[in-house]
Amino acid sequence: MAQQYDLVVIGGGPGGYEAAIRAAQLGYKVACIEKRIHNGKPSMGGTCLNVGCIPSKALLDSSHRYESTQHDLQVHGISTGDVSIDVSTMQARKTKVVEQLTGGVAQLLKGNGIDWLQGTGKLLAGKKVEFTPLELTANDVQILEPKYVILASGSVPVNIPVAPVDEDSIVDSTGALAFEQVPQTLGVIGAGVIGLELGSVWRRLGSDVVVFEALDSFLPMADKALAKETLKVLTKQGLDIRLNAKVTATECKDGKVTVKYNQAGEDKEQVFDKLIVAVGRKPYAEGLLSDDAGIKLTERGFVEVDEQCKTSLDGVYAIGDLVRGPMLAHKAMEEGVMAVERMHGHAAQVNYDTIISVIYTFPEVAWVGLSEEAAKEKGIEVKTGQFPFAVNGRALAAGEPAGFVKFVADAKTDRLLGMHVLGSNAGDMVHQGMIALEFVSSVEDLQLMTFAHPTLSEAVHEAALAVDGRAIHAIQRKRK
Numbered sequence: 001m002a003q004q005y006d007l008v009v010i011g012g013g014p015g016g017y018e019a020a021i022r023a024a025q026l027g028y029k030v031a032c033i034e035k036r037i038h039n040g041k042p043s044m045g046g047t048c049l050n051v052g053c054i055p056s057k058a059l060l061d062s063s064h065r066y067e068s069t070q071h072d073l074q075v076h077g078i079s080t081g082d083v084s085i086d087v088s089t090m091q092a093r094k095t096k097v098v099e100q101l102t103g104g105v106a107q108l109l110k111g112n113g114i115d116w117l118q119g120t121g122k123l124l125a126g127k128k129v130e131f132t133p134l135e136l137t138a139n140d141v142q143i144l145e146p147k148y149v150i151l152a153s154g155s156v157p158v159n160i161p162v163a164p165v166d167e168d169s170i171v172d173s174t175g176a177l178a179f180e181q182v183p184q185t186l187g188v189i190g191a192g193v194i195g196l197e198l199g200s201v202w203r204r205l206g207s208d209v210v211v212f213e214a215l216d217s218f219l220p221m222a223d224k225a226l227a228k229e230t231l232k233v234l235t236k237q238g239l240d241i242r243l244n245a246k247v248t249a250t251e252c253k254d255g256k257v258t259v260k261y262n263q264a265g266e267d268k269e270q271v272f273d274k275l276i277v278a279v280g281r282k283p284y285a286e287g288l289l290s291d292d293a294g295i296k297l298t299e300r301g302f303v304e305v306d307e308q309c310k311t312s313l314d315g316v317y318a319i320g321d322l323v324r325g326p327m328l329a330h331k332a333m334e335e336g337v338m339a340v341e342r343m344h345g346h347a348a349q350v351n352y353d354t355i356i357s358v359i360y361t362f363p364e365v366a367w368v369g370l371s372e373e374a375a376k377e378k379g380i381e382v383k384t385g386q387f388p389f390a391v392n393g394r395a396l397a398a399g400e401p402a403g404f405v406k407f408v409a410d411a412k413t414d415r416l417l418g419m420h421v422l423g424s425n426a427g428d429m430v431h432q433g434m435i436a437l438e439f440v441s442s443v444e445d446l447q448l449m450t451f452a453h454p455t456l457s458e459a460v461h462e463a464a465l466a467v468d469g470r471a472i473h474a475i476q477r478k479r480k
């Protein structure tokens with residue numbers, strides 16, 4: 001007889017495994033069904049740990065060290081001789097980091113008494129779950145009848161017909177994390193987060209990288225000032241970012257790929273060793289639901305949920321990349337925990353207005369809350385303050401003067417609306433803005449705080465002061 005579970009989670013990514021752990025903490029008997037095989041072994045952790053956040057950051061770190069060792073040390077009086085990169089060692093380190101973390105999640109599940117069912121889960125009518133193990137033997141399919149189900153099957157890369165992925169010359173993000181050599185020339189379709197991060201990795205290691213972006217604006221979701229400065233900095237590093245450049249066809253021949261594109265009305269083409277397609281991700285619900293499961297999907301294939309991640313079926317929740325909202329691991333995690341807390345009768349909720357965005361280039365790009373443009377579109381009278389790292393003592397001591405901190409606030413109430421950072425440590429610094437937004441801070445609250453000297457965070461204080469023309473280390477005409 002099949003084991004009785006209170007909760008079955010389908011998908012062991014950051015959304016699913018965190019939900020499973022929280023439910024186990026609350027005393028539920030939980031199973032997490034995950035079908036992923038990575039490097040020949042069943043693997044927990046989803047896209048994030050296996051082929052997303054973690055391996056990309058491992059490569060970003062290796063490639064940053066390589067570039068920095070070549071170019072940033074002479075000024076400190078350090079000479080290194082010839083610097084070289086062994087790509088297979090770099091990739092082996094990445095794999096080790098991934099295995100440490102995916103193994104860690106498996107241990108966490110075990111330690112919390114959660115059963116990891118290795119195989120595929122499918123929701124059937126009546127909230128039943130069909131479990132098909134990876135290694136199928138006769139009568140192995142089980143029908144589970146839990147009280148609750150969480151759907152957390154994540155997302156997959158979007159494919160485009162003009163550049164079909166062949167895992168050789170044309171790859172998606174997963175393939176781009178696994179190159180065994182540095183391509184001499186590399187094309188990237190899409191100047192979004194993944195395209196910029198992976199483009200940066202291979203540029204730092206020596207590739208000539210061209211990024212094709214169909215839109216005529218760069219990072220349209222970011223604050224305009226932040227996007228403009230980011231474009232300037234990345235271009236100066238050597239990323240050739242072509243806006244208004246729509247790829248119309250590709251042709252693979254003799255190990256090369258020709259990219260045909262139309263830029264501002266003109267047809268052009270260029271040949272590359274490799275091409276990365278990074279045009280976005282789509283929800284993944286293949287084989288997840290039987291026709292009569294009773295779950296509604298949106299036109300774009302997301303599972304329909306309310307603010308609390310409840311689906312159209314009582315007792316069934318859906319979270320993470322499978323549902324509306326930004327496709328981010330931290331959003332998935334918070335939704336997983338919220339769904340379980342709600343299930344348990346707690347009044348948990350996710351504040352979608354304070355979900356942080358980070359692009360882990362160098363410098364990093366990060367923001368939370370409203371951009372100046374978005375605030376104005378909402379009809380809010382805004383005031384802003386900006387402070388550059390170029391005059392921040394710690395940034396100069398570290399040789400990292402690029403970027404700034406910008407605040408957007410309501411001019412009438414002084415309420416903080418958004419924080420935007422370009423800087424070496426932006427992904428961490430932006431959390432100060434997130435906490436301030438969560439506590440509904442005014443700009444004055446930040447102005448009245450004492451920030452340690454010398455830190456990059458002093459730029460946060462100065463940017464808050466700059467909102468009212470009071471930054472100390474800048475000549476400001478406004479006075480208050």
Ligand SMILES: Cc1cc2nc3c(=O)[nH]c(=O)nc-3n(C[C@H](O)[C@H](O)[C@H](O)COP(=O)(O)OP(=O)(O)OC[C@H]3O[C@@H](n4cnc5c(N)ncnc54)[C@H](O)[C@@H]3O)c2cc1C
Binds near residue numbers: 045054122154
């Ligand atoms: C290259 C790259 C870099 C990224 N970097 C970042 C970053 O820096 N920060 C960030 O926040 N986000 C990043 N992301 C996005 C992040 O990985 C996702 O938002 C996150 O993994 C979503 O979590 P999830 O739990 O919803 O789904 P997933 O992580 O996609 O996990 C879903 C799991 O469900 C399994 N599954 C699917 N269907 C079934 C089924 N029927 N039965 C059993 N198992 C099933 C899948 O095998 C998968 O392992 C990145 C993504 C990529 C591709």
